[in-house]
Amino acid sequence: MNNPNPLNQREGEKKSAEVPSFHPSMENLQSALKDYSLSVSTVPEKGRSLFASRDFYPGDVIIGQEPYVCVPNNSSLSTPKRCDGCFITSDVLRRCSRCHVAYYCGTACQRSEWKLHRLECEVLSRLDKDKRKSVTPSIRLMVRLYLRRKLQDDKVTPSTAMDNYNLVEALVAHMSDITEEQLVLYAQMANLVYSILKWPEINIKEIAENFSKFACNAHTICDNELRPVGTGLYPVISIINHSCLPNSVLVFEGRSALVRAVQHIPAGTEVVISYIETAGSTITRQRALKEQYLFTCTCPRCSKMGQKDDIQESEILEGYRCKNEKCGGFLLRTTDGKGFQCQGCQLVMGKEEIKEIITEIELLSEEAASKSSFSCSYQEVISIYKKIEKLQTKLYHPFSINLMQTREKILKSLMELEHWTEALAYCKLTIPFYEKVYPSVHPLLGLQYYTCGKLEWYLGETKEAVKSLTKAVDILRITHGTNTRFMKDLLMKLEEAHAEASYKWSSIHC
Numbered sequence: 001m002n003n004p005n006p007l008n009q010r011e012g013e014k015k016s017a018e019v020p021s022f023h024p025s026m027e028n029l030q031s032a033l034k035d036y037s038l039s040v041s042t043v044p045e046k047g048r049s050l051f052a053s054r055d056f057y058p059g060d061v062i063i064g065q066e067p068y069v070c071v072p073n074n075s076s077l078s079t080p081k082r083c084d085g086c087f088i089t090s091d092v093l094r095r096c097s098r099c100h101v102a103y104y105c106g107t108a109c110q111r112s113e114w115k116l117h118r119l120e121c122e123v124l125s126r127l128d129k130d131k132r133k134s135v136t137p138s139i140r141l142m143v144r145l146y147l148r149r150k151l152q153d154d155k156v157t158p159s160t161a162m163d164n165y166n167l168v169e170a171l172v173a174h175m176s177d178i179t180e181e182q183l184v185l186y187a188q189m190a191n192l193v194y195s196i197l198k199w200p201e202i203n204i205k206e207i208a209e210n211f212s213k214f215a216c217n218a219h220t221i222c223d224n225e226l227r228p229v230g231t232g233l234y235p236v237i238s239i240i241n242h243s244c245l246p247n248s249v250l251v252f253e254g255r256s257a258l259v260r261a262v263q264h265i266p267a268g269t270e271v272v273i274s275y276i277e278t279a280g281s282t283i284t285r286q287r288a289l290k291e292q293y294l295f296t297c298t299c300p301r302c303s304k305m306g307q308k309d310d311i312q313e314s315e316i317l318e319g320y321r322c323k324n325e326k327c328g329g330f331l332l333r334t335t336d337g338k339g340f341q342c343q344g345c346q347l348v349m350g351k352e353e354i355k356e357i358i359t360e361i362e363l364l365s366e367e368a369a370s371k372s373s374f375s376c377s378y379q380e381v382i383s384i385y386k387k388i389e390k391l392q393t394k395l396y397h398p399f400s401i402n403l404m405q406t407r408e409k410i411l412k413s414l415m416e417l418e419h420w421t422e423a424l425a426y427c428k429l430t431i432p433f434y435e436k437v438y439p440s441v442h443p444l445l446g447l448q449y450y451t452c453g454k455l456e457w458y459l460g461e462t463k464e465a466v467k468s469l470t471k472a473v474d475i476l477r478i479t480h481g482t483n484t485r486f487m488k489d490l491l492m493k494l495e496e497a498h499a500e501a502s503y504k505w506s507s508i509h510c
């Protein structure tokens with residue numbers, strides 16, 4: 001199970017004590033947002049929020065923004081590298097001969113990045129080889145932030161109402177909410193950035209504060225299949241708040257961020273996206289939001305916490321199942337704390353019995369992780385994960401997140417081995433889970449249908465492939481639009497599958 005925006009970091013519903021006063025840049029932004037039929041308002045306990053001033057419908061682009069700064073996921077050890085301009089991987093990437101940090105797929109991307117990289121290259125090329133290895137994507141993003149500001153201050157690159165450093169300044173840093181450990185880490189990173197830039201006009205405290213802003217406002221840039229490719233700062237899109245029942249989705253076309261409506265959004269409604277993986281219990285979602293974004297979600301889904309339906313959903317997703325195969329009910333801890341009782345047939349399962357299975361699963365998981373890290377054969381890893389799967393089916397509900405994650409790992413390994421028939425069987429096992437835990441229009445559900453359809457078509461199951469690919473298109477044309485190469489390829493696959501199915505039908509009935 002992929003995470004749509006696994007590390008996405010945004011402003012969110014967490015600004016009550018630290019809401020910046022209405023920044024001068026906001027007046028210009030409000031004017032610019034009118035062109036998008038949007039406005040920014042301050043909401044109690046949430047701070048700045050983005051509202052629709054007209055109706056939006058599924059598939060409509062609500063707003064798009066280029067990053068103020070961004071970096072690909074390249075580090076000294078990462079392979080393959082990505083182009084700094086378009087973020088694609090390629091066998092023909094060329095490394096900057098001076099700084100040895102930036103990579104380009106061709107002259108077009110190199111030229112598009114030159115104004116910024118010229119300054120970046122100058123400061124990075126001063127570093128010795130060992131210090132250059134310490135320039136992680138996060139450090140590089142901060143260096144580029146200050147260099148981009150300098151380019152705008154010097155009028156080398158233009159500033160606009162939706163693209164200026166004042167919007168970065170207006171973002172919330174949450175310095176008063178972060179832990180001492182995080183403060184020390186930000187200070188260390190700030191020291192490194194200061195030593196790279198060597199600018200007396202900036203101070204380490206300011207840089208550390210910007211790192212805190214990155215932690216809750218930067219976005220993980222993903223490709224069309226929601227695989228992380230880089231990190232970017234999109235100050236306007238960072239205004240959009242979180243909901244575990246979002247009415248919009250954030251996707252990327254290259255480095256451009258687009259927010260699309262996934263349901264009807266009436267005029268006057270707040271535009272909300274999800275910051276986290278929503279396939280989890282309310283407690284799990286709340287914990288993730290509190291740890292990463294420092295706020296407690298009060299969306300309609302979270303407001304049901306502790307109610308009967310919420311408890312049942314949470315136990316099905318993350319709890320234990322009844323060991324009576326004919327029952328399949330979910331378990332809750334007994335009042336004496338000595339075991340877990342089925343809420344259906346009332347059968348009790350002892351704590352030690354559960355603990356024994358969990359311990360076995362943990363040992364096998366460690367073995368699988370060890371073999372994966374030492375590049376053992378996929379077949380060995382699959383064998384271990386199948387043992388885990390067997391144990392999990394005894395312990396967890398069929399819709400358990402843990403069980404589904406194991407099946408996803410098996411599916412991925414089977415795809416790597418090109419064991420298509422078994423891969424399709426596992427892909428079909430995941431579909432009911434996706435249909436249960438995600439809304440009817442969700443990019444992960446659409447992508448899972450797409451994977452299933454590709455496998456069915458490859459294996460000659462043309463009729464089933466048409467059904468799966470049609471479901472994929474119905475969802476992804478809303479979440480992704482139809483202009484990207486990915487969507488054009490998907491639409492072409494569906495058209496070809498339709499043609500092949502028609503040919504087979506006519507051949508049978510001639």
